[in-house]
Amino acid sequence: MTVQKGVGNQPLNLHQICLDEASVAAYRIGLDGRLLETNKAASEQTGYSREELSSMSIFDIDKGASPERFEEIGRMIREKGALKFTSRFTKKDGTDFPAEITTSIAAFEGSEFAVSFVHDISDREKLQEELRLTQFCFDNASLAIYRIRSSDGKIITTNKKASEQTGYTREELCAMSVPDLDPTFSMDKRDEYQDRLNTEGPYTVESVHRHKNGAIFPVEILVDHIAFEKNEYHLTFVTDITERKKAEKDRSRIKTRLIHSQKMEALGTLAGGIAHDFNNILSGILGYATLAKRASIEDSNISRYIHQILTAGMRAKDLVGQILAFSRRTMVLKAPVDIGLIVKEVIKLLQVSLPSAIEIRHSIPSNLGMVLADGIQIHQLVMNLCTNACHAMKDKGGILKLTLLPRSITEPDLTVDGRLEPGRYLELMVSDSGHGMDEETLLHMFDPYFTTKDVGEGTGLGLSVVHGIVKGLGGGIKVRSKPRAGTEFCILFPVTDREPEQETPEQGALPTGNEHILFVDDEEALTEFGKDLLEDLGYSVETRSNGDDSLEAVRMHPGRYALLITDMIMPGMAGDKLATEIKKIQPDIRIILCTGFSALPAADHLDRAGIQRVLMKPVTVRGLADAVREILDDRP
Template sequence: MDAVDPRSKNKQSFLESVLDTIQDGVFLLDHDLNILQVNRWMEEMYADSMPLVGKPCHVVLKNRHEDCQQCPCRRSIQMKRPHIEVLAIPNGATPNRWFEVSVTRFEGPVDRQVRAIGQVRDITERKQAERFLEEEISRRRILVEQSSDGIVVLEQNGKVLEANLEFAHMLGYSLEEVHELHVWDWDAQWNRQELLEMLRTIDERGDHFETRHRRKDGSLYDVEISTNGAVYRGQKLIFCVCRDISERVAERKKIEADLRLTRFSFDKASIGIFQTGEDARILDANPHACRLLGYDRQELCRMSLYDIEPGLSEVNRSDLWQQLIENGSVNFEAQLRCKDGTFIPVDIAAKLFEFEGERHSISFVQDLTEKKNHEKQEAVMEGHLRQAQRMEALGTLAGGIAHDFNNIIAAIYGYAELAQLRCPEKSKLRHYVEQITTASVRGKNLVQQILTFSRRGKTQKRIIDVSSVVEEALTLIRATFPSTIEIRQDISAGLGDVLADETQIHQVVMNLCANAYQAMGKDGGLLEMSLTAVTVGTYDSSCYPVISPGRYLKLVVADTGQGMERADMDRIFDPYFTTKKTGEGTGMGLSTVHGIVKDHGGSIKVYSQPGVGTTIQVFLPLSESAGQPSRADTASFSPGRGVILFVDDEAQLRDIGSELLEGLGYLVETRVDPMGTIEAFRLNPLKYDLLITDWTMPQMTGGKLARKVRKIRPDIPIILCTGLPAAIDDTDLKEVGVRHVLPKPVALNRLAAAVTKTLEDRPVNR
């Protein structure tokens, strides 16, 4: 046995110690690539394959039983370059582990048998990390490609580094085209400099915003962007996730438009709208509600409904709130207090709703002021209508009674006149008959007043003597007013005539006297009436109302009643205005007077003082043809000639008419009904010289009778007798050939004058 050099042995031992301290595996190869030596790491790692020394490298490292084709270890030795290879070494105690094997040609004095040195490093953890990273990258790439959002990675200069297919589809480009784009090629909201500044400032905390992108075809769409900045391999990258929110933005815009419309409707609504919380605090109010109550919105929002609804008791409030909770809505009327302290009637419709977990109510408030006023006016109008209907019914009844009574008066008056003709003058009998005639005239005047009251028809202005109308009205007033009222009159005669409607002037006098009576009341007082003629000059405006200069009749009605305040005097001519208690008047009396006087070209002046009384002056213009009213000629008449057809349904009036006319020398034929008259006239139309007919008869009126008779003989003259002369239209009378209208009862002298005048005026053609 050869002796071993101690120094060599020590070197070998030192080498082994050094190799064993290395944390990687180390092996030495000879010229045939067999293992000469391994360190402890290799022994431990390949414990199941021990011993390793003497085995070829391909057996130990690759578990191959033949040489490797183009052996990397041999090639490394030959080319004098290190060779590194990663191997999964299956044998040994730790299979399926990865090792990095490095083989380097060895040239040195240690041992000439050593041809190469190998190093084995366990890189299993690194390989596992790399595999995990690869899998993660693959998984993320799949997620990116499958994402419904567009994803793009930008360089800091704005150029696309990476993008998914969805991003390309969103822009309408191919993926290849997208990689050639910069961010300003598609962003439509900011310019290039603004975008570069945004890219510069985006960091790992990222940003979130909305913008608009431009497609390849130029169309725009809304996107939501989430960005993050990161540094990768020394380069700053910006990761962007882009979501198309066009539908969401459109829906949002629609909601915003709906909200604007709702707010616009809220602000422009023609009713008041209040939004309140559960504690009745006002949260919002529209402009109409503010105008309604006189507050501004800020003032109302510091108040509660109870501040503007003080009339509701706690019980009512509790009941209304309970109804609102149970039914979801409630409707009621209330009085709201305005800022100035006044109250207005309103209708409130409230609805309960829940918003963000809290109960609220919205109240729609309708101003009922106009409606209430209208209802009051309707009630007044209904009262006026009922009053008018009662007055119309009373007038109709009075007219019917007066008409019948007029026929009775006419009979009495007629027979009295006949008796008077046959009584010796200055005899007691004649005196008695004259008293009957006088009483009949008074009865006639009273009937005329009743008929005037009952008349309904068109205005008929004629030249009238106002003094006689006033006298007639006073006669009726004296008969109806209580004795507690003293009536004094100063009615001058011969003052002149006025172009007026007699009925309306009569109504003026009656209304003024009625107002005076009501002003004096039950305690009575003094009623004074005067009628005078005055001349109004250009400079008399301080003494007279605003009327044109000229001659006027001045009617004055004064009372000692309660008088009026100035505010009431300014409104006394307004329709339906009255200072009387409910049921005591309609407020139409003075309004009617004012309308009639104005229609006649006149004017009114009122003087009044509380506690003293009232004086009303009425001015009516005198007619230019002023003079004494026409009177029936009372002279004696010469005997007449001719045949008169006299028609009246009252037997007594036929007898009186027949006897009066026969007493004047005429032949008289009487008829009781219009139909018999027409038949008699048709048989011998030339027999008669004159037709005298009543107006109101059964079967037909005197006007219709006259028309039918004129069809048979157009030149027959006609005289009409009636108790209602004002109710007959003059135009109708002319059309049917009526020459005269005689009011019943007819005085002998007026009848004689009318007959004589009519027969004298007829054409001589017979």
């Protein structure tokens, strides 16, 4: 057996051999800090040889050691026994490492010394750092994270975001179960979640959570499953998707508006086309009825019958005007209008269309004054208000009341749009005894597309249109409404001193002439009417049904025609294009353009085409006769 020798060739006993071969670094340190003895593990730990270590003190390798600290540790050991603490040890290569030191004081042969066992805890500290980082990431993640016991849904751990999201503290959340947080959760849903996890693995689901203040908000949950030390958990990552849902709703609303707008545009185009064709038909009806009335014996039955035809035809003309307004193919032409007459006309329409459960009461005096407005817009405004009022009473019936009164405002008055300046106004009040509106509805009632009606029952444009019309007239709106107490709209229209233009009476002699006229329209009834009327007045008239034939006629006989009367919309060549081409052949020809649309080309375009007058269909006998004579007499 080989006897190992220690420092100074002293024999080593068995305890010394065990200490020397131990895997933990051991140091015997004098009370002055000098290293008296070390083992092999200490050399391996520090990189110094045992001889080098024997010439050093603890202060050379322990960065946290100092004589004062060393003495303090000695006192603590004598008071409490062995002491464990951490420090940092320096290696021979200059690097250092974290050390856990267990120190006690021993006595041998009258001498005291410290015995220290030093563990390199680099791996432990690294693991602890990783654990701290993991916990930090968990606590500060942007998603709310929950660790939930799978067996009963008990919340075990949450992070800071979960508290921010729900308003509960972490302690409060950890005292709750999933059903306390998710009002839609049930054991059946838990089983469903587990089945999905087993078959699909982690997955995402949408649900709702309840905030501490009672508010319910939508969430998206990523659900996963983990097992740890024979315990099973659900790990969930929760995102508050309130803003996303709002954005989706906004996108859906915009898409709905776009689809509705496209439908309205298509419907408007269709309505405009129908109105154009109907104007052509009306032109023939009104024209021939006027000729027939002129040829009939005054006060005879036939004359009265024809008068009724003309009256109905003019009502149809007004209806076409409304269709054109709907299709947005009409200009807003303001003129002095009697609002009372329009309101009475709307009441007549409503009386034959409303259910018997809704009673109409009205007080509409005559001759209250004129308002500078577009009569078609006023008709639309009154109809929209009445339609909304009737809808509010559709279930239980009620009373629709319309009142028109003069109103004098002597100082600025507040309306939903702001101030209404002093002056003379007409006040139209439309009230109902329906379900009324709450504050939220009152706040948004004039917003475009805002509606409380069911899908398919309204567009949300009615009151928005009313608001736009009134604002355009310089008027004001007041609204009074409460839930279950009905609604009253007060519309204030500024009164104008302008008098309405008097229409030229159809009676009396029509102007005559003997010029040559080219009459162009693709409607045979209109060309026949124009030919009959104008020839009866002494003119020579040729007719054509399209632009190409008309242009050819002028080429064949340049200078023959003093006047061209042409429709605007025709197959092939439009009326304005025809006018431009004919002007190139015969610059001095006079031109009248007829159209069934109120939306006209720009004035400079008409001037370039050489068009002197535009007549709106349906063209009346008086209107056509006077226009022809005026244009021909205005020749240079």
